[in-house]
Amino acid sequence: MPELPEVEIVARRLDAALDGAVVESVLAPGMNVMKTFDPPLSALEGREITAVRRVGKMPVVEFGDLALLIHLMSAGRLRVFDKRASLKDRASRVLVRLGDGRELRLREFGTKQRAWAKLLASDAVAADEMVASLGPEAWPAPPLEEFAAAIDKPRHLHPLLRHQKDISGIGRSWVDEILWEARLSPFKKGTELDAAEIERLHAALHVLGDAIDHYEETIGPEVPDKVPMPLKVHKHEGEPCPRCGTTIEAVFFSEHQMNYCPEEQTGGRVLKDRRLSKLLK
Numbered sequence: 001m002p003e004l005p006e007v008e009i010v011a012r013r014l015d016a017a018l019d020g021a022v023v024e025s026v027l028a029p030g031m032n033v034m035k036t037f038d039p040p041l042s043a044l045e046g047r048e049i050t051a052v053r054r055v056g057k058m059p060v061v062e063f064g065d066l067a068l069l070i071h072l073m074s075a076g077r078l079r080v081f082d083k084r085a086s087l088k089d090r091a092s093r094v095l096v097r098l099g100d101g102r103e104l105r106l107r108e109f110g111t112k113q114r115a116w117a118k119l120l121a122s123d124a125v126a127a128d129e130m131v132a133s134l135g136p137e138a139w140p141a142p143p144l145e146e147f148a149a150a151i152d153k154p155r156h157l158h159p160l161l162r163h164q165k166d167i168s169g170i171g172r173s174w175v176d177e178i179l180w181e182a183r184l185s186p187f188k189k190g191t192e193l194d195a196a197e198i199e200r201l202h203a204a205l206h207v208l209g210d211a212i213d214h215y216e217e218t219i220g221p222e223v224p225d226k227v228p229m230p231l232k233v234h235k236h237e238g239e240p241c242p243r244c245g246t247t248i249e250a251v252f253f254s255e256h257q258m259n260y261c262p263e264e265q266t267g268g269r270v271l272k273d274r275r276l277s278k279l280l281k
Ligand SMILES: [Zn+2]
Pocket: 241, 242, 243, 244, 245, 246, 261, 263, 264
């Protein structure tokens, strides 16, 4: 799933590629993809794309005073193509046909249709329920006090940091990297952190900025559907910790996995499964 650094590089590259492009027409072949109906998509015809930006993990495509707020969910991708999609392409969700022949396409892979878009007045995006309910952006990192308040919750850090209403932009991949960087257990609770641990966790958010810098250096004008992510710990179970050499361990959940260095994060304890993990803090 695209997280803050991946959506940021997509937004930057699309912003550069699409600036000033004129919309010819817009189609929404995805069933139920549009969560708004007024204004209709036809209101975009003849408008210029004025910006592509990001809020949390959501791309926002601006057309003057109208904006398309997009939630990619786990399998959505936003990309520009030189030619129009075949209408038989089942991955198509929203197609923004441009006057120069190109097409901005929201596609979704797999069988589930979960990605969605809303066409809103640009000045109404911030007040949209999905945006207004977001916690502070994880990058650029919020001030320490704001961050400390955001994570002062009696929940394990792994789900807490991924909870967009508490802090926005972090998902299942980068949470492992941030906790490893901070040398904190994924099962420690937000309310259990002392001042030094909060500072370490706050400082560790730099891995998101580092990832964006990495993408700026390695990704050209077109962002591939599957961005090669510079992850050191996530999905690296069985490999030596890049810092201390201890074997990286994993905890598997039904839809995701968690990776950590037992030596540096859990006091040497290896968490075998979810049931056992719940007993540890
Ligand atoms: Zn280690």
